[in-house]
Amino acid sequence: MDVEKGTRQLKSLIEKLERNNRTLRSHPTIEKIERGELSQAQLRHWATQLFIGNKAHNANILGLIYAKCDDFPARKAIVENLIEEELGRVSGANRSHPELYLEFGEAIGIPRAELLNASMTPDATAMMHWMYWLADSKPWYVTLAGISLGSELFNPDAYVRVIDGLSRHYKLSDDALLFFSVHVKVDQDHGDSSAGSIFRAIPESAAAETLWAVETHIELMRRLWSDINPPPV
Structure with missing residues (x-):
């Protein structure tokens, strides 16, 4: 596919979605974090579902993409x-991204065993199954x-705002927020290249x-980030 044409089509899609x-x-949710409006219970619920529905699975998904990839430069980038x-x-950081996230969870009061064994809400379930289905059913380049x-086109901006809100209103240290600060730089580099x-x-x-896959992932991620209210007990 022509790179210039693909870039134009992607830009047009993003502009439509942003409008x-x-x-x-x-x-x-990001705006609420920036203003300090999430309760502790909402913050913990959001963090839990984001982890078990998405962040805990990224290495597995990359492995599945790598196993199907027949493009040598792309294989190298996937391994990196x-x-x-x-x-x-x-x-x-010299620690896995899931480990960084577990440390963040502990900083906001979620024991790691609880985070690792939490039940998924429908939005988290949809995101997880979407990623594995995409990796299993579609060509590697569509999944990637x-x-x-x-994700990576939006994470740097979103995470900068999350870091600011969590540090100012929830008094979290730089170490507790390392998962997010690491992704500001790493995802910026990935998104650019x-x-x-x-x-x-x-x-x-x-x-x-391919553009359908991008749009679908953006929508499911948006829904997952909206999942802030714990189910009634």
Whole structure:
């Protein structure tokens, strides 16, 4: 697929979604965190569902993409991404991203055993099954585009705002927020470089399906971030 054409189509899609407030760039949960309006119970529920529905699965999904990928430059990039997920070498955190998230959970009062064994809400369940279904059912480049571009184009801006709100209103330390600060830089680098390398590997016939995967992932992520209210006991 022509990289310039793919980039234009992706930009057009993002602009359409942003006009309709359908991305993380204008999201009520982020705004509530910035203003300190989430209760502790809401904050813990949001953090739990985001982890078990999405963040805990990223290394697995990258492994599934790698196993199907037949493009050698892309395979190298996927391995580098996987090494960061599992070892934190690129960022210098020297801990896996799930470990960084578990530390964040502990800082807001979620024991790691509770976070690892929590029950999923429908939105978290939808996100998790979407990622595994996409990786299992679609070509590697459709999965990589959907999940990578659908997240990493928005994470840096969203996480900067989350870090600011959590540090100011919830008094969390820099160490407690390392999961988010690591992703500001790592996802910025991935987001800047991923689109071109992915588009080069996509057949022209798969362009529409690839953009559909990006749009679907953005929507499911938006819904997952909206999941802030614990179910009634």
